[in-house]
Amino acid sequence: MWYNNQQILLQDTTRNVSSFGEDEDGELYVVGLGGTVEKIVRAKANADFDGDAKTDFSVFRLLTGTWYILNSSNNAVRGQQFGQNDDIPTPEDYDGDNITDIGVFRPSSGTWYYINSSNNTFRGIQFGQNGDIPAAGDYDGDAKADISVFRQSNGIWYRLDSSNNSFFALQFGTNGDVPTPGDFDGDGKYDIAVFRPLNGTWYRVNSANSALSGVQFGASGDVPAQGDFDGDGRIDQAVYRPNSGIWYILRSTNGAVQSNQFGAANDVPAVGDYDGDGREDIAVFRPENGTWYALQSSNNTVKAAQFGASGDLPAPFYDKP
Numbered sequence: 001m002w003y004n005n006q007q008i009l010l011q012d013t014t015r016n017v018s019s020f021g022e023d024e025d026g027e028l029y030v031v032g033l034g035g036t037v038e039k040i041v042r043a044k045a046n047a048d049f050d051g052d053a054k055t056d057f058s059v060f061r062l063l064t065g066t067w068y069i070l071n072s073s074n075n076a077v078r079g080q081q082f083g084q085n086d087d088i089p090t091p092e093d094y095d096g097d098n099i100t101d102i103g104v105f106r107p108s109s110g111t112w113y114y115i116n117s118s119n120n121t122f123r124g125i126q127f128g129q130n131g132d133i134p135a136a137g138d139y140d141g142d143a144k145a146d147i148s149v150f151r152q153s154n155g156i157w158y159r160l161d162s163s164n165n166s167f168f169a170l171q172f173g174t175n176g177d178v179p180t181p182g183d184f185d186g187d188g189k190y191d192i193a194v195f196r197p198l199n200g201t202w203y204r205v206n207s208a209n210s211a212l213s214g215v216q217f218g219a220s221g222d223v224p225a226q227g228d229f230d231g232d233g234r235i236d237q238a239v240y241r242p243n244s245g246i247w248y249i250l251r252s253t254n255g256a257v258q259s260n261q262f263g264a265a266n267d268v269p270a271v272g273d274y275d276g277d278g279r280e281d282i283a284v285f286r287p288e289n290g291t292w293y294a295l296q297s298s299n300n301t302v303k304a305a306q307f308g309a310s311g312d313l314p315a316p317f318y319d320k321p
């Protein structure tokens with residue numbers, strides 16, 4: 001293809017392509033010789049601050065309100081003061097340039113602050129209140145994260161859609177639920193979803209057809225650690241069991257359950273695509289010594305690094321796949 005007056009090679013593929021197609025939204029599709037139809041999407045990863053489609057080891061240091069990022073592209077370290085103690089990290093791609101933007105939610109005033117990576121502009125938006133759990137993500141499918149909160153006290157989701165600045169609210173969930181939004185049905189839009197620790201059940205509303213579903217997967221005490229581990233474009237329900245360090249993944253492609261022992265007690269799951277193969281990797285951040293371990297899906301090797309310090313919050317945990 002031609003890009004910036006240069007001819008660049010699209011990623012090599014073993015597919016036998018018969019033609020390309022475009023739908024009314026301008027999205028491109030590849031039609032295979034056997035009649036298969038696949039959508040062309042741009043590679044992207046969560047907590048990807050340098051834009052190479054790989055998740056970066058990255059933390060928010062509460063004490064000083066400083067972000068530390070180890071760029072996966074060149075191993076350079078970036079430090080940036082943005083935020084303060086008691087802020088909740090909310091790194092997301094707010095401006096839609098496929099680069100994660102540094103951001104925080106300040107509970108005391110219910111204000112969101114972030115820096116657009118595309119032009120370095122600063123944004124501050126009052127949306128939500130103390131006690132709300134930030135749940136930003138791309139719900140309207142315009143490739144930009146929408147500001148959203150889950151209010152535990154009344155189980156209501158509140159959202160500001162980036163595509164048209166419209167306000168949205170929906171009661172879904174109850175006190176004690178953990179918000180787990182993500183694109184479970186594979187239509188390119190986040191689905192409102194919660195994990196209920198009490199009964200280990202995942203509840204969601206599919207954005208494609210508003211259908212409700214409940215899937216029992218996990219147990220009380222598990223930490224939800226969803227991601228697209230099998231790379232089919234749909235988020236897989238998954239949990240990390242802290243006392244045993246075992247991961248349980250329900251693969252969306254075939255409903256098979258995968259389990260991996262990976263991690264130790266008190267590790268924080270930090271799912272991301274660290275090797276950039278389009279499949280999320282099992283990964284943990286060890287808070288007591290600031291060590292990262294990622295099990296890379298491309299070759300099953302462990303990528304590890306000491307990056308961060310005790311008490312740091314891992315950015316990939318907050319910028320979920």
Ligand SMILES: [Ca+2]
Binds near residue numbers: 073
């Ligand atoms: Ca990266």
Ligand SMILES: [Ca+2]
Binds near residue numbers: 095097101116118
């Ligand atoms: Ca961005």
Ligand SMILES: [Ca+2]
Binds near residue numbers: 189191206208
């Ligand atoms: Ca969806």
Ligand SMILES: [Ca+2]
Binds near residue numbers: 229230233234
């Ligand atoms: Ca999947």
